[in-house]
Amino acid sequence: MTDTRLGSMVRLTGVTLSLRSEAGLVNILHGIDLSIPARQSVGLIGPSGSGKSSLMAVIAGLERPSSGTVEVAAARLNDLSEDALARFRRHHVGIVFQSFHLVPTMTAHENVAIPLELAGRRDAFAAAARELERVGLAPRLRHYPAQLSGGEQQRVALARALVIQPKLLLADEPTGNLDGETGRAVIDLMFALRARVGATLVLITHDADLAGRCDRIVRLNDGRIVADSMHDPDPEPAGERP
Secondary structure, three states: OOOOOOOEEEEEEEEEEEEEEOOEEEEEEEEEEEEEEOOOEEEEEOOOOOOHHHHHHHHHOOOOOOEEEEEEOOEEHHHOOHHHHHHHHHHHEEEEOOOOOOOOOOOHHHHHHHHHHHOOOOOHHHHHHHHHHHOOOHHHOOOOHHHOOHHHHHHHHHHHHHOOOOOEEEEEOOOOOOOHHHHHHHHHHHHHHHHHHOOEEEEEOOOHHHHOOOOEEEEEEOOEEEEEEEOOOOOOOHHHOO
16 A cells, blocks of 8 residues: 555554553454555544554654554654654644544633744744634634634634644544534545645544545554545535645
């Protein structure tokens, strides 16, 4: 599945993940081998508890594998300290969660500027304003999350993930808290903006139709990859391109 012309943005080799719980050691991922070329979009599907979110956390460097190697954007994440992992994500990885994860005491403008401020960018607020304009929220810069609808909050989260122009975009059930129409609008926007920056996309979803928007579909079950196939995605709506 590796496109040698583009190289691998993500490469997992023999990855396992075991976590301790009150019931003892729980084995979550079992010998995952996965290579994702740069710029490819991958829909990661499977039943609840199959390990999708854990796999995303490993790819993001939020969870260290129990064994195996994780390489993202040519960096071996196993070798990085927690501080180095945070810096790596700040420059290379955008993440969109189901529950938005916005800072409630910060405006939309401040929420989007956070990763750039942490990276020491002097243009953090100017860049954040441009990204909010791209997601249709220029009039809402000074609004706090509680003053925004669910769809607007997810647009802010999407702007925050993309403002760094990441090499890798990870989205974990990004429409899970949205109604159907709002969710479709957010997804159209996400695919259009992701294409603009040329990011590799890993999209976790329970929605087979949504996964079908991706170039490739990977199915997990019981912490193992059980299917992996290329897919001819539906074209993105031309009207949603920024």
